Amino acid sequence: MNVGIVGGGQLGRMLATAGLPLGMHFTFLEPADGACARDVGRQIQLPYDDPEGLDALCKASDVVTYEFENVPVEVAKAIGRRRPIFPGPEALRVSQDRLIEKRCFESLGIGVTHFAAVDSLAGLHNAVDTIGTPAVLKTRRFGYDGKGQFLLKTQGDIDAAWAALGKSPLILEGFVDFKREISCLGVRSRDGKTAFYPVSENQHREGILRVARPHRRDPLQSMAEDYTERVMHRLDYVGLLAFEFFDTGNGLLGNEIAPRVHNSGHWSIEGAHCSQFENHVRAVAGLELGDPGLRSPCAMVNFIGNAPAIEALAKLPGTHPHLYGKSPRPRRKVGHATLIAEDDGTLTERVERLVAMLPPDH
């Protein structure tokens, strides 16, 4: 089975690392020099929408997937006319636009914070009047890792927010005073079977995920699965979908989905019986899904900006480094480690010890 992937970053690298033992071969369409997936497959170094690149990708592939959610919908459709592409273009259309995404959640009975489309300064004033403050103004498209967001603490922040983001289509969202951020990773096969990973509790700093830790028997597991299942069913989804939620202490509010493997599931490589990466390629290739259950308590610590030296990481018990082969740069995800332990207390100690070793990230 030859699998084509649009994008060639660390997610592509880990997808291929999971798929190679299943007898798959991988081709990446990725314009960047030094793409870190090139170690585990062939790179077509052309832009994502380059006709020659898309032609080469299709020729090299029995099936196509992608590793980032900003693949243009038209590109996905063009690929889909020649090769099966999973997840389908509808998943991209919905997840690329926060307004469409929130409306999708609402229509499925999934709770969301108050929100309103904003297309003008007057519209922003109206939205703030309706939603109140604090609120978060966000670009509808192309936001990630906290980029394209502006927190309005009071009405007095309106002009600054508009100056920062007003050139793009926007959405204003009521600020959610959450207890926890959690994500649910679901996977759906070509024949509609689903499986769900234990929900992960995620700690962010400056908009970037730092630590993710799954919980056995989380009280919100079944609600998170139910919501994720609804979205996957609506989108006729195939592959791994990540759904980020706010736990408000009074149930879950849907925040956003990513139609791909997700940073908050990286612990699954060593922590689950079948990783999110393997399950995604299994789904895309039409294979039976694997077991998403935990093998032991586990967590993931991200390496942002720079990673500790491998010599130091290798000395830590229960620590599985994953370095992506990327050069250091502020706020860049250059690697992670999965931490494993026999019990939750030891795991917490290991997480704290590793976090204390992290180099400054900017």
Next chain:
Amino acid sequence: MNVGIVGGGQLGRMLATAGLPLGMHFTFLEPADGACARDVGRQIQLPYDDPEGLDALCKASDVVTYEFENVPVEVAKAIGRRRPIFPGPEALRVSQDRLIEKRCFESLGIGVTHFAAVDSLAGLHNAVDTIGTPAVLKTRRFGYDGKGQFLLKTQGDIDAAWAALGKSPLILEGFVDFKREISCLGVRSRDGKTAFYPVSENQHREGILRVARPHRRDPLQSMAEDYTERVMHRLDYVGLLAFEFFDTGNGLLGNEIAPRVHNSGHWSIEGAHCSQFENHVRAVAGLELGDPGLRSPCAMVNFIGNAPAIEALAKLPGTHPHLYGKSPRPRRKVGHATLIAEDDGTLTERVERLVAMLPPDH
């Protein structure tokens, strides 16, 4: 860290798969077309002793290792004059010749079956007189997977054995009526620290390993570790060493060593905290060793000649397929699966179920 590997088969492929997440890059010196390690590194497609190939390998590598034991000692020494090479040439010299190997074991106080060098038909008669029958005549060099061996049931088999093997330097070994074949995998770091995997019980058929299964608290674990430690110390060994033993019911007899990762340790990818492949590259790269302890009951089933379809393998619970990307051929190792279970009984069922699914291998 750039790691060069002499050889580019499935062992090289799995070494690189283990080393890539540690930030390593791999270059393989491998003359064969379609080398299955090419998916995870760069292949220099030249003979193992080609000066241009060796020069390119050294230029590409900070450290060099190998994935088969028949690397010519002179080649290893030539590499060693330019780059660190682990395990060192002495490990190759000893393991390449069954006579030198057996004498090494003897000198270390490790029990071996009776043996004698055989260089002529008259010498074979003498050896059979001394050792008796049944006995096994073996080529001293280049034997593997049961090749280069002839079982003498009676003195009447002497002429046939000589006709089959007499062109090579030989060793006659007393036939060992063993209870079990087990192997001990040890790893030794550059600074002399050692770690040992639980001993694996190995089932062969027609000279080829079929099933390997490690045992927690095997009664012969400490004896196997002691013997393996003695050999590693004698050879000033760095890396993963496999030591195959006969369990006679009255202790262990040393059979042979392999100065490399070994088929009887493939279960360690999912079954141990740190796989034999990762521990080998850790040792070679000068990193701290990882934990060789078991995560759960596990076993390995080899795919010989051909593999079951991936669609069928994906349906089996607790089953992790590893297909090497090699075309089917009688007696060829084309893949394996690691089986994992919560308890030993379920594991046995899973092994039996998979073995029953195997296609005929010739």
